[in-house]
């Protein structure tokens with residue numbers, strides 16, 4: 001048998017985080033979602049991953065991984081990456097004869113409370129498929145590359161499947177969309193111009209690590225008494241949300257997005273065991289946002305990830321008013337006054 005010759009090289013990708021508007025919460029099988037979700041791809045919150053690789057079937061008989069985070073070894077991240085790579089080894093056989101030197105960094109501080117699995121796993125998936133193309137000497141079409149990298153990202157972390165897609169992504173089968181459980185798709189047709197340069201300011205209420213990981217939270221949905229109703233509701237909200245977005249009805253967009261954020265946290269509170277990831281200041285800021293909105297009639301809304309931090313969503317046209325509101329009323333409730341200013345973004349970028 002003639003083994004393929006040795007290939008060495010370097011790849012580097014930058015991939016953004018995303019914020020779900022209708023949330024993925026509950027999964028089954030090999031990382032399939034219990035309901036479809038939709039998200040804005042972000043711009044300033046991203047991971048950069050670089051891999052130096054040697055593929056040599058004649059000499060390397062295993063998967064060899066050396067991982068560093070921002071130049072330093074990080075056991076917890078390395079373990080997650082290795083178990084992910086091992087989980088896809090059967091599908092991607094080149095991983096059985098390769099040495100990978102992986103270094104990753106985030107644009108946001110590690111302890112900012114920002115979940116990094118979406119950006120980190122998507123950046124890793126982009127590097128892996130890029131390496132596969134180089135080893136096989138084949139270049140996929142842009143469409144095929146997006147599909148397969150979103151699929152591989154999903155296997156690393158469900159929400160990461162959406163980070164591959166520019167601007168607005170849907171992941172999960174749904175009768176009203178040509179979407180899939182395997183990978184996310186781009187749905188720009190729902191982006192009314194009011195969403196051009198749309199803002200997402202992330203208010204860091206607490207930088208602490210979550211007491212219950214998202215993966216554990218998904219698992220608790222299996223026995224949640226409201227689960228089935230929730231999956232139905234999420235799929236219905238997705239239809240209403242996209243209809244509102246298409247016509248630029250920001251008031252109903254905002255209502256659905258806030259309902260989704262609070263539903264996510266309500267599901268955590270009625271899991272068994274129950275848990276609460278919001279902090280007192282999360283609620284305080286929510287109340288301030290709602291009374292500011294009532295007073296000014298400005299379209300500013302919030303959403304939450306699986307954590308205490310608030311994402312402030314608003315159109316570019318009101319950025320001055322929002323900035324002064326944040327500085328005057330909200331900043332004091334943020335950890336060390338920390339806010340990450342972000343906006344809807346154009347998806348991943350190849351750096352090397």
Ligand code: DP6
Nearest residue numbers: 020023024157158159214215305306
């Ligand atoms: C609340 O994608 O982090 O952010 O698939 O187990 O890695 P795993 O979970 P993850 O869950 C994200 C949950 C969420 C909602 C969302 O992004 O849709």
